[in-house]
Structures are given as C-alpha cells and as structure tokens.
Amino acid sequence: xxxxxxxxxxxxxxxxxxxxxxxxxxxxxxxxxxxxxxxxxxxxxxxxxxxxxxxxxxxxxxxxxxxxxxxxxxxxxxxxxxxxxxxxxxxxxxxxxxxxxxxxxxxxxxxxxxxxxxxxxxxxxxxxxxxxxxxxxxxxxxxxxxxxxxxxxxxxxxxxxxxxxxxxxxxxxxxxxxxxxxxxxxxxxxxxxxxxxxxxxxxxxxxxxxxxxxxxxxxxxxxxxxxxxxxxxxxxxxxx
Numbered sequence: 001x002x003x004x005x006x007x008x009x010x011x012x013x014x015x016x017x018x019x020x021x022x023x024x025x026x027x028x029x030x031x032x033x034x035x036x037x038x039x040x041x042x043x044x045x046x047x048x049x050x051x052x053x054x055x056x057x058x059x060x061x062x063x064x065x066x067x068x069x070x071x072x073x074x075x076x077x078x079x080x081x082x083x084x085x086x087x088x089x090x091x092x093x094x095x096x097x098x099x100x101x102x103x104x105x106x107x108x109x110x111x112x113x114x115x116x117x118x119x120x121x122x123x124x125x126x127x128x129x130x131x132x133x134x135x136x137x138x139x140x141x142x143x144x145x146x147x148x149x150x151x152x153x154x155x156x157x158x159x160x161x162x163x164x165x166x167x168x169x170x171x172x173x174x175x176x177x178x179x180x181x182x183x184x185x186x187x188x189x190x191x192x193x194x195x196x197x198x199x200x201x202x203x204x205x206x207x208x209x210x211x212x213x214x215x216x217x218x219x220x221x222x223x224x225x226x227x228x229x230x231x232x233x234x235x236x237x238x239x240x
Contacts, residue, residue: 004032007161007192008053008084013062015045015052022048024216025062030161035183035193037203037224039237040213046196047089049213050163053194054086055079066161081109085159089166089196091150095139099130102138102149106156116156123152126182144175151182155191162186163194168202180206200237204228212237 006029015023023045030036038046051057053064055076064071071079085106094102103123107116124131127148133141138149147167154162164183168176176199184206187193197203204210207224212233220227227233 004034006030007032007067008194009063009065010049010053011063011065013049013052013064014060015048015057016060017048022216023052023059026213026216026218027062028211028218028221030192030194032192033187033190034209035187035195035207037195037197037207037210038213039197039200039203039210039227039233040219041198041236043215044213045216046213047165048216050086050165050194050196053079054084054163077109080157080159083160084163085154085157085161086163087150087154087165087167089169091143091146093138093141093146093149093153095137097138098135099138099141099149100134102153103130103156106153109157115158119156119158123155126185127152144171144178147171147175147179148182151179151186155186159191161192161194163196165196166198167195168197168199176202200233201228204238 008030011027012025013023014025038049040046048057052059053071055074059072066082066084094105103120110116129145130149130152133145138146141149167179180202183193195203195207204224204227210224210227211218212220
C-alpha cells in the first residue's frame, strides 16, 4: 500500500522493570491505514512496547507521539480517549459480565447511545457468535469466543489505532485463521492496526510492514513480504 502519514511515532523508547532494561531505544512508526506487526520471541519486549504506548508502563526515555501529540505520562483512560484501544494478551474480558455488558464497557468513554448501538450491531455482525451469546457471561465462553469478544470490546471505543497483543495465543489453528481474517476486515474498514504476535507466519501474511524485536531492540524491519522471505526471519520465526 502507498505510504501514508505516520499516526504513531515511537522514537528511542527505553523502558525498565526495576534494574532490567526491557527496551533499549527502539524506534518505529505506524502509518494511517496500515497493519504493522511487531514479531519476536518471549521476552523480546513486544508487550512492554504496547504497555508503554497505552500508558500502562511509564517509559524511562524516548518519545511516543500519536497524531502529533505526546502520549508519555498520560493515563490509559486518556490514551483511549485520544484514539488508541488495546486488546491485551490473555483477553482479560470481564468474566462476570454478559457479552453485551462487556461490549458496553468498551464504550464507557462515549456519550452517543445511537452510535454505541450501531457499533454493537457492527461488531456482532463481524462476530455473529457474540449475538447468539449476548446474554451469556463472558467467563463461560470458549477461548476463541472470548478473543472475539475482547477484539469487539476494543472496537467499541471507535479507535483510530487498535493495538492487539498476541490475539492468536492459545487458539486452535482454525480459530487463529478466523481471528486474522477479522483483523484484516477491521483494517479494510479503516482502522489502523498495531499487531504484536509470536505466530510470525500469520502476522506477516496479513501485515503491510513489520519490525523484528530481539531482547529490547529492533533487529530488522521492512515490508511484511520481504521479512517473510528473509533467511534469518525464516530460521528464527517461520520454522524454515
């Protein structure tokens, strides 16, 4: 796709957990309309990066700009209001709330009842099983259904950027394919996507560009198709 203007710019970002330096000055950008993926193994810094972007972790250096404004120091609630929604690793839905109540919680910062109803229709059309389970408690859903609910809930804030942390984790291959198809559909509707994944083949198959994170540093970047053909990437992340 043609390169648009960056909506998210991360520059020289560092982050620590105590004395451990989890991010060592990473820089990357996400442009409007893209799916950009961060791939890498356990402990590479992928989730740390997302937490820093959405205000769950205070960076120790560098900058994070979204639509030209700094996000550093903002609370997660304000980051959502600015237009970024994160779907966390492990789904983290509200297990004791119904599917419908979970979706309504995703729209907590909004004050447009008509728009909220329209978006509930939109996400339950994208994930029809959620319409069937609308009165069921979130905790009683299968893993795949919970992931669909988590993504749908993330969309309820009408984000300009949807950040997804390991959406394929723990899912059967058929469900992983369904989730990746949904991510593509969401992107086609105009939502920019930042996708963190260990399942590099699936992520690179749907992304426009990618960055490889290794022990808190960007080891490689490029178009998703180029990364998928890179020998080092194949050996480390694509099983070939």
